[in-house]
Amino acid sequence: MYNTAVYAARQILDQANLNDVTSLNAPMFFNHVRFGTYFVDSVLSAAKANNFSPLLLFATIRQESMFQPYISSSAGALG
Numbered sequence: 339m340y341n342t343a344v345y346a347a348r349q350i351l352d353q354a355n356l357n358d359v360t361s362l363n364a365p366m367f368f369n370h371v372r373f374g375t376y377f378v379d380s381v382l383s384a385a386k387a388n389n390f391s392p393l394l395l396f397a398t399i400r401q402e403s404m405f406q407p408y409i410s411s412s413a414g415a416l417g
Contacts, residue, residue, distance in 0.1 A: 340376070340405040347371040373400060 347368045351361045362369060369375075373396045381399070385392040403409045410416050 343371050344400070344404055373397075377405060 351364055351368055351372075354364070356364055361372075373393075377399065381392055381395045384390070385395050399405060402415075408416075
């Protein structure tokens with residue numbers, strides 16, 4: 339259900355004329371949904387261990403799998 343929630347949050351922000359930058363000032367709930375903070379513990383520990391920005395990891399996960407942990411690619415990548 340993450341995918342549906344992420345897209346719904348984005349549509350609401352679009353209707354409010356908020357882009358990716360200005361939406362950071364929207365109510366925090368929308369950004370929690372859009373950027374998958376349900377994985378925050380895993381992302382923050384991985385970011386710290388590998389000296390990456392957590393935002394980079396959140397953006398990559400969102401782009402690659404939309405926070406769906408059981409999705410797989412044609413190349414065999416998971417999550």
